[in-house]
Amino acid sequence: MPPNSNYLAWVLPMRFWKLLASTLLLTACGSKRELSASKVTNGVRIAEGEFPAVRQILRRSGSSNYICSGTFISDNALLTAAHCVDTQIPWNNRLESTGEHALHAWRHLDYHGSMGGSDLGLLIFPDHTATEFASIRAALPKKGDPLVIVGYGNNEVWTTSSWWSGKQITGSGAGIKRKGSNVVASLDHGMIRFYGVPGRTPSITPGENVLSASGDSGGPLFIDSALAGITSGGWTDIASYVDLTSWDSLGFLDFANSKGAHLNRADRPILNALQSVSFDHHEGRTSYWKWTISLQGDTEQVLCVNYHLDQTFQDQSRRNCDRENDFALTEIGWGGFTIRLDLELTQGRRMTLRHELKLP
Numbered sequence: 001m002p003p004n005s006n007y008l009a010w011v012l013p014m015r016f017w018k019l020l021a022s023t024l025l026l027t028a029c030g031s032k033r034e035l036s037a038s039k040v041t042n043g044v045r046i047a048e049g050e051f052p053a054v055r056q057i058l059r060r061s062g063s064s065n066y067i068c069s070g071t072f073i074s075d076n077a078l079l080t081a082a083h084c085v086d087t088q089i090p091w092n093n094r095l096e097s098t099g100e101h102a103l104h105a106w107r108h109l110d111y112h113g114s115m116g117g118s119d120l121g122l123l124i125f126p127d128h129t130a131t132e133f134a135s136i137r138a139a140l141p142k143k144g145d146p147l148v149i150v151g152y153g154n155n156e157v158w159t160t161s162s163w164w165s166g167k168q169i170t171g172s173g174a175g176i177k178r179k180g181s182n183v184v185a186s187l188d189h190g191m192i193r194f195y196g197v198p199g200r201t202p203s204i205t206p207g208e209n210v211l212s213a214s215g216d217s218g219g220p221l222f223i224d225s226a227l228a229g230i231t232s233g234g235w236t237d238i239a240s241y242v243d244l245t246s247w248d249s250l251g252f253l254d255f256a257n258s259k260g261a262h263l264n265r266a267d268r269p270i271l272n273a274l275q276s277v278s279f280d281h282h283e284g285r286t287s288y289w290k291w292t293i294s295l296q297g298d299t300e301q302v303l304c305v306n307y308h309l310d311q312t313f314q315d316q317s318r319r320n321c322d323r324e325n326d327f328a329l330t331e332i333g334w335g336g337f338t339i340r341l342d343l344e345l346t347q348g349r350r351m352t353l354r355h356e357l358k359l360p
Helices: 005-020 247-258
Strands: 038-041 054-061 064-072 077-080 093-095 104-107 121-124 146-151 178-183 186-188 191-195 211-213 220-223 226-234 238-243 271-283 286-297 302-308 317-320 329-333 337-345 350-357
Touching: 054 077, 064 226, 077 226, 121 247, 146 226, 178 191, 191 226, 211 238, 247 350, 271 350, 286 302, 286 337, 286 350
Parallel strands: none
Antiparallel strands: 038 211, 054 064, 054 093, 064 077, 077 121, 104 121, 146 178, 146 220, 186 191, 191 238, 220 226, 226 238, 271 286, 286 329, 302 317, 302 337, 337 350
């Protein structure tokens, strides 16, 4: 949380309201007809040419068009929130700027209608729809990282004097591209969270301590200019973004590639299991091999690795917390199998990798 006394003066009352009024939980997308609840609050207006990969998308539902934000991650694939996507009729999803309709639409297979780490959606457009697209961040985010969010939601989520009614004033209106900055406050259960103010106030510089709200759903969170998160939702004083470095998110990106997204695989892996094998000995006609599995990549935030071996091993579970030796595990065996690596990360986060052990 930013060390800003003016900021705290606003956030503390908001937390009090949150405890008393569960009806103020922010919802999914904005609407052309009704005020939405997820925007870059206290954000500053920017030109469409800034962050060109970020686009406003409209989802047709009955007689209404619901506003969301999304980010092109390749020339034809736009990443957004699952709750922003109509998967039954992909044609109902379109770009506001050009009117281009999606050819295909998917949601994360584990998404069941609630805010959380599986709130990811994918829209596939004709090839070369986007001339510029965002790179997905490879390094794991951490508490205190500066961030930038972009979206098309309203600029305020102030409630009326009868705030318990849950009504909201219009602020600056949805459909305008805005950006703002903040810092990562916490990471847990595949989510990036941060605190902010719900609208303009003289004590806070425009563009700082921002939040997201309706209309920003599906929009991006950037760290070091790379795409690190996707808006899922939040309260009036907290924003929650899907962490794109979580294992669930990486699996969805693999799924996206299998469905025709032209992703650059160079920035996909953040952690890999590396295998080395050497001959050990013979027992009769059976050759036994000495093999080592180690963890390669951005291991700074890895605390320990729990290896789960085949049932033929007497000790199937092994734990290694030795980062200096790349969390290496060495064994001797004669046949290949799938090794599961459960990674314990900083701030209580977890990740799972699987490695196919192949022996000569």
